[in-house]
Amino acid sequence: MKIETLSTFPHMYDSVMGESIMKRAQACGALDFHAYDLRDWTHDRHRTTDDDPYGGGQGLVMKCEPIFEAYDDIAAEGPKPYTIFLTPCGEPFDQGLATELSAQERLLFVCGHYEGIDERVYTLADRCISLGDYVLTSGELASMVVIDAVVRLLDGVLGDEGSAIDESFYDGLLEYPQYTRPASYRGMDVPDILRSGNHAAIEKWRREQSLLRTARLRPDLLETANITEDERAFLLSLHGEAF
Template sequence: MIVDTLSTFPGMYESVMGTSMMRIAQEKGALEFHAHDLRDWTHDRHRTTDDEPYGGGQGLVMKCEPIFEAYDSIASAGPKPYTLFLTPTGEPFNQGLAQELSEKPRLLFICGHYEGIDERAYSLADCCISLGDYVLTSGELASMVVIDAVARLLPGVLGDEGSAVDESFYDGLLEYPQYTRPSTFRGMEVPPVLLSGNHAAIDRWRREQSIERTARLRPDLIEESNLSQQDRDFLKSLHSR
C-alpha cells in the first residue's frame, strides 16, 4: 500500500512513521509512505496556505488553490489515490472502516489546520473521517491514528497473523483480559482456566469475557456484534445474575 499525506507540517510524521510497527511495515515493503508539504505548491514568497474567511469571523481558512495543485501533482504520480479528509463532520472512524481502507492500493490524507479548509477542497474527497466529537489542532494528528490502524492490518505487518483477529472490535466485541507471568502478584491470581492447558475451555472463557466486558463497558456494541446462539445464551445469563 502507498500512503501519502498532504499538510503544512510534514515533519510531524517523522517520529511516528519511523518507529515501531510503522517502521517495520515500511521495511517489509507492505507500506510506502510519503509526507508532502503543502507549501511546495504555493507561489508567493511567504508560501501562504491560508487566508481570512469570507464573511468575517475568527481564525484563518486554508486556501483551496494549493490543495488542488498538490492533489493534481500527487495523484498523477502512480495509481489514483483514495482521498481522505479528517474533519469533525466526517464518518465516525471504526475498525470496519480501517479494514475497508486497508484494502485500497493507495491512500491520500489531506490534512487541515487553522480554522478549517475552503469548502471547495472537499470536492476531492472520496471519504471524510471523524475520530470523535472533539476538535484537534491539526489533521496530521488524526491521520496518524488512521494510518496506524490501517497499516497494522496489511498482510505481513504483524508478526503473528492471528493478532489482529483477536483484538478489540474485530468481531464487534472488546478484547478479553490478558495475563502473563507471574501467576500470582500481590494477592492477585491469574484465572485458573488459563493455566489448565485445556484450549477449548480457554477459548470459551475468553469469548465469554469479551461478551461480559462489552456488555458492561460498551453495551452499544452488543447489538451489532457477531454473536452465536451460545453467545446469546451466555449474554442472557448475565442479565439474570
C-alpha cells in the same frame, strides 16, 4: 500499499512512521509512505496556505489553490489515490472502515489546520472521516491514528497473523483480559483456567470474558456484534436483561 499525506507540518510524521509497527511495515515492503509539504505548492515569499474567511469570523481558513495544485501533481504519479479528509463532519472511524481502507492500493490524507479548509477542496474527497466528537489542533494527528489502524491490517506487518483477529472490534466485541508472568502479584492472581493447558476451555473462557466485558463497558456494540443466539442467552442468564 502506498500512503501519502499532504499537510503544512509533514515532519510531525517522522517519529511515528520511524518506529515500531510503522517502521516494520516499511522495512518489509508492505508500506510505501511519503509526507508532502503543502507549502511546496505556494507561490508567495511567505509560503502562505491560509487566509481570512469570507463573511468574517475568527481564525484562518486554508486556501484552496495550494491543495488543488498539490493534488493534481501527486495524483498524476501512479494510480489515482483514494483521498481522505479528516474532519468533524466526516463519518465515524471504526474497525470496519479501517478494514475497508486496508484494501485500497493507494491512500492520500489531506490534513487541515487552523479554523478549517475552503469548502471547495472537499470536492477532491473520496471519504471524509471523523475520529469522534472533539476538536484536534490539526488533521495530522487524526491521520496518524487512521494510518496506524489501517497499516497493521496489511499482510505481513504484525508478524503473528492471528494477532489482528483476536483484537477488540474484530468481530464487534471488546477483547478478553490478557495476563503474563508473574502468576501472582500483589494479591492478584492469573485465572487458573489460563494456566490449565486446556486450550478448548481457555478459548471458551476468553469468549465469555469478551462477551461480559463488552456488555459491561460497551453494551451498544452488542446490537451489531457477531454473536450467536446461545451467547445472547448466556448474557441474558447472567444479567437478567436482553443485550
